[in-house]
Structures are given as C-alpha cells and as structure tokens.
Amino acid sequence: ESSAGFSLPTKYKEKISTLPKHHGWRVNADFYHYQGFWCYSFFLEGIMKSQQHFQAQSGDIILSSAPKTGTTWLKALTFAIVTRHHFDDSTNPLLTTVPHECVPFPKLPLLATHLPYTSLPNSIMSSHCKIVYICREPKDAFISLWHFICKLAPQEEEHVPLEAALDMFCKGISQYGPYWDHVLGYWKASLECPERVLFLKYEDLKSDTLHYIKTLADFMGCPFSLEEESEGVVQKIMNLCSFETLSNLKVNKTGMHRSTTPLATKNDVYFRKGNVGDWKNHLTDEMVHRVDQITEQKFSGTGLMF
Ligand code: A3P
Numbered sequence: 001e002s003s004a005g006f007s008l009p010t011k012y013k014e015k016i017s018t019l020p021k022h023h024g025w026r027v028n029a030d031f032y033h034y035q036g037f038w039c040y041s042f043f044l045e046g047i048m049k050s051q052q053h054f055q056a057q058s059g060d061i062i063l064s065s066a067p068k069t070g071t072t073w074l075k076a077l078t079f080a081i082v083t084r085h086h087f088d089d090s091t092n093p094l095l096t097t098v099p100h101e102c103v104p105f106p107k108l109p110l111l112a113t114h115l116p117y118t119s120l121p122n123s124i125m126s127s128h129c130k131i132v133y134i135c136r137e138p139k140d141a142f143i144s145l146w147h148f149i150c151k152l153a154p155q156e157e158e159h160v161p162l163e164a165a166l167d168m169f170c171k172g173i174s175q176y177g178p179y180w181d182h183v184l185g186y187w188k189a190s191l192e193c194p195e196r197v198l199f200l201k202y203e204d205l206k207s208d209t210l211h212y213i214k215t216l217a218d219f220m221g222c223p224f225s226l227e228e229e230s231e232g233v234v235q236k237i238m239n240l241c242s243f244e245t246l247s248n249l250k251v252n253k254t255g256m257h258r259s260t261t262p263l264a265t266k267n268d269v270y271f272r273k274g275n276v277g278d279w280k281n282h283l284t285d286e287m288v289h290r291v292d293q294i295t296e297q298k299f300s301g302t303g304l305m306f
Helices: 012-017 041-053 071-082 122-126 138-152 162-170 179-192 202-207 209-219 226-230 233-240 243-248 250-254 285-299
Strands: 021-026 029-034 037-040 061-065 110-113 130-135 197-201
Touching: 012 041, 021 037, 021 138, 021 162, 029 041, 037 041, 061 071, 071 110, 071 130, 071 209, 071 233, 071 243, 130 179, 130 202, 130 209, 138 162, 138 179, 138 285, 162 285, 179 197, 179 285, 197 202, 197 209, 202 209, 209 233, 226 233, 233 243, 243 250
Parallel strands: 061 110, 061 130, 130 197
Antiparallel strands: 021 029, 029 037
8 A cells, every 4th residue: 555666576567567557646656457456566466476376264354445444443453352362451462563563463363455355365265264344435435545645655746636536536546446346346245145244334333333343253253251241341442443542552653564665654644533524624515426426326226325
C-alpha cells in the first residue's frame, strides 16, 4: 500500500509488463489490470507468487478486505481474541507493535490479504479455511483511501485532486478495485458458505463492537466462556483495539511498518479519524449522487445495503 516506483527484478516483471495499464493515484505508480482488478506492480509479484505457491492449512483464518475498510482494526481484534490466553494487559504485543506486524505472527493461524475473492490462492478454497471479510460504506472507503494516498506521498509530490481520484474510483480504478466488485465477491461467498466466510461491515462493528467481537470469536472457533464474559474480557479486547487506544500508542504515533523494505510506511498513516460518515465533510452533492448511484446499481438485488 505504499511507496511508488521502484524496480522489480523478477521473472514476473515480463508478465506484468504485458498487462493493461492505467495511471494510478500517485505519480510514477501505474495500476495494472490483472484478473479483473487493478494493482500496483510492486504488489503483483507477491500476488502471483502466492497464487502459485501459497499452501493454506485447514485451520488458517484469512482476514480479507479492500484497503481502508477496517483492516487494521480487524487485525487487532482477531489477534487480541485468539491470543487472549497468552498475554495479559501489559504484555500484549498490540501495545508495542502495529497490528499489521501482529498478523501474521509465529504459531498463530491468522493471515491477511487484500485480494478479491476469486483471485485467492486455490489452496485457500481447497483447504476450506475460514475467511473473515470486512467492508465499508463506499464513500467512506473512498475518502479514507484518498487521504491515505495523499499522506503516503513525499511532501514534494503533487497530490491527486479529490475529483480525479473519485473519477477513477467510480470507474473501478483503485487499488484492488472495482471496489464494489471486491465487496460483492465476498458477499456472495458469505451467502453461499456462511460457516466459512464471515462478512462484516465497519459501520456495524462501530455501532455494536461488543456483539461483533463475540461473533468473531464464535466464528473463529474460540468463543468466550460465560466466565470470561462476566469478567469483562470482551470489553477489555474492545478497549485495547479501539481507535483511541491504538492511535495513541507510541508505536503507532512514531513507529514504522516494513521499515527495512522499500515499502516502509509510518504507522500513523493507518490511523486517521476512525469515524463513520466522514465523507460528508469532503464530497459535494453531485459526487455523493454519483457514488450512491453506482452502489445502488451494483448492489441491487443482492441484499447488500449500507
Ligand atoms: P479513516 O481514514 O476514515 O479514519 P485500513 O485499516 O483498512 O487501512 O483502514 C483504515 C481506516 O480504519 C481509517 O479510517 C482508520 O482511521 C480506521 N481505523 C484504524 N484503526 C481503527 C480502529 N482501531 N478502530 C476503528 N477504526 C480504525
């Protein structure tokens, strides 16, 4: 999700160079069209490798999302749930490590991806491992993504204007987009196989966090006991993973993610406002209408609503 324009010295380079291309939301970083979605070349190499070689185990839990829809929060919550017997309030790695570096974690079954459902490595399908998907209201996902892309760019780089970014987003040209197709892929899978695919919305998680933490624990096969519930364990996980707690930790204010790689990113870019409906502060009526119309068209008859 980060830094534009470094070279790709691999056997995949040639294959990537044959793919349809479109300029991305950053200078010098083109999107490539691969298997129906748009992606930067520096992620495509890993994607192609994972599709060829990744071997899922039946106990794995795959956390999936389009960018900026609640990935960081989902990683923190699932990590806190599955490790609740290993750490106490002061030793939890979430206090000193950005959630993106807690997933994956040695000996834990959690893995994360932004890939669309139909592009997941075959072994994820054949091993029947569980998938948790989080999505977000499209206008909020767009606003969050636009801010994120602007923050990633070095100061001297010109930012993509909101209007131009929205135009691309609406045309489906965004990281792992079309956004609506990404959501629909997992939505349909969750309807077909609810015991294997849990579909969550950022907005629901915000409005009833305790309930969805329990839903997550049940789904992942580690439900809270009555004793745990009465001791306030669910509440503690909610507080530990809240935007307020995580965004105020030193590691997330000043630390770096992937610090030794060309994709090094400051941890604070993953924490902006954490609100529902921030689009109201950025989009004109016309822009709102344009996005809402696409949402209505794409989701009509699917049972999915925001
Ligand atoms: P905003 O830009 O609207 O504030 P992702 O984790 O998929 O990159 O998504 C980032 C969005 O989730 C950002 O939204 C960010 O502020 C928000 N976020 C990060 N951590 C969160 C948390 N613990 N609780 C709620 N929202 C969180």
